[in-house]
Amino acid sequence: MREYVVELEAVVPSLATASVEEQERRADTLLDTLEAMAEEGAYGIEVPAAFGGLGGRLGGRFYVKAAEANTALELGMSALREALSKVGCPEFAWLRVMAEPFEGRVFPELAACLPPGAVLVAGNSMPVRDLDSFLAPQDGPLRCLANRGASGIDGVVSTALGVAAARVGPVVLVIGDLSFYHDQNGLLAARLHQLSLTVVLVNNDGGGIFHFLPHLRHAEPFEPLFGTPTGLEFRHVVEMYGGRFVPVAGWEEFRSAVRRGVQEGGLHVVELRTDRRRNVELHRQVWEAVAQAVRGRVQG
Numbered sequence: 551m552r553e554y555v556v557e558l559e560a561v562v563p564s565l566a567t568a569s570v571e572e573q574e575r576r577a578d579t580l581l582d583t584l585e586a587m588a589e590e591g592a593y594g595i596e597v598p599a600a601f602g603g604l605g606g607r608l609g610g611r612f613y614v615k616a617a618e619a620n621t622a623l624e625l626g627m628s629a630l631r632e633a634l635s636k637v638g639c640p641e642f643a644w645l646r647v648m649a650e651p652f653e654g655r656v657f658p659e660l661a662a663c664l665p666p667g668a669v670l671v672a673g674n675s676m677p678v679r680d681l682d683s684f685l686a687p688q689d690g691p692l693r694c695l696a697n698r699g700a701s702g703i704d705g706v707v708s709t710a711l712g713v714a715a716a717r718v719g720p721v722v723l724v725i726g727d728l729s730f731y732h733d734q735n736g737l738l739a740a741r742l743h744q745l746s747l748t749v750v751l752v753n754n755d756g757g758g759i760f761h762f763l764p765h766l767r768h769a770e771p772f773e774p775l776f777g778t779p780t781g782l783e784f785r786h787v788v789e790m791y792g793g794r795f796v797p798v799a800g801w802e803e804f805r806s807a808v809r810r811g812v813q814e815g816g817l818h819v820v821e822l823r824t825d826r827r828r829n830v831e832l833h834r835q836v837w838e839a840v841a842q843a844v845r846g847r848v849q850g
Contacts (some may be wrong), residue, residue, distance in 0.1 A: 554613075554614050554615075558627065559608070560634060576637065623835065652832045656680065656724055657685040658685065665719075665720060667693075667719040668693075669694075674697060675757070676752070677725060681694060704733060706730075706732075707730065707736035707737060707749070710723035710747055715745055722748045724752065727753040727782070727784070728780070730749070730784065737791040738791060751784065751822070752824060756773075756826060793819055796820050
């Protein structure tokens with residue numbers, strides 16, 4: 551048994567239009583309920599030190615003792631579901647899970663820390679699909695852009711720098727490592743024209759999208775033909791063009807690095823390393839959780 555940190559957030563539609571005071575009251579009630587459940591030994595959880603509520607969302611951290619990460623996630627979700635039901639909020643949709651790197655969480659995190667008027671550029675392949683799947687509607691202005699060509703991942707860095715050249719607001723690019731590699735010399739424009747761009751480099755060392763496709767059945771040729779790992783260290787090319795390269799391991803570091811890049815200007819590359827195989831597992835867990843939430847509302 552080991553302790554896992556599980557971050558959960560529930561979207562409660564009935565709270566979306568409630569006052570801030572009402573949302574805080576519900577959050578306090580939920581925290582008291584979770585504490586009572588923890589004292590009873592339910593699920594083996596320790597409740598978070600703070601459980602916040604705002605914008606129709608209730609969320610915080612759980613510290614769960616379990617044999618493996620998947621079990622910890624299930625225990626945390628079960629505890630949150632039961633507590634929400636006890637405080638009269640059964641109609642929720644589960645949104646965020648786990649402190650481990652998950653590619654689908656990049657866009658909700660960015661939405662929470664980008665200033666109004668920012669421009670979010672999504673790379674092809676997995677980033678634009680994760681944007682479509684995980685970026686919820688925003689209250690403030692957030693413009694989203696993407697290249698949609700025949701099939702290519704080329705030229706995405708240059709596209710984002712072209713957007714930055716228009717100087718319409720802070721620009722953040724989310725891009726995979728292969729796509730970044732294909733257009734890494736596009737970074738020269740940032741140096742020549744003093745452009746500001748914050749790049750979120752999702753580095754899973756290869757083509758992660760192919761793990762979702764039937765190609766994966768062909769084990770022997772899969773890695774050299776579809777996985778295509780490069781093993782490259784991108785710090786050198788970023789610094790060659792005068793940029794700041796920041797590897798991050800957790801979400802607090804991620805938020806801090808993105809905010810710093812946006813506030814300081816210039817070229818910043820924030821690298822989040824993920825695992826292609828684990829990424830598929832996490833996506834499927836989220837899809838199943840959403841399906842359960844939808845079934846619960848339809849049947850209820």
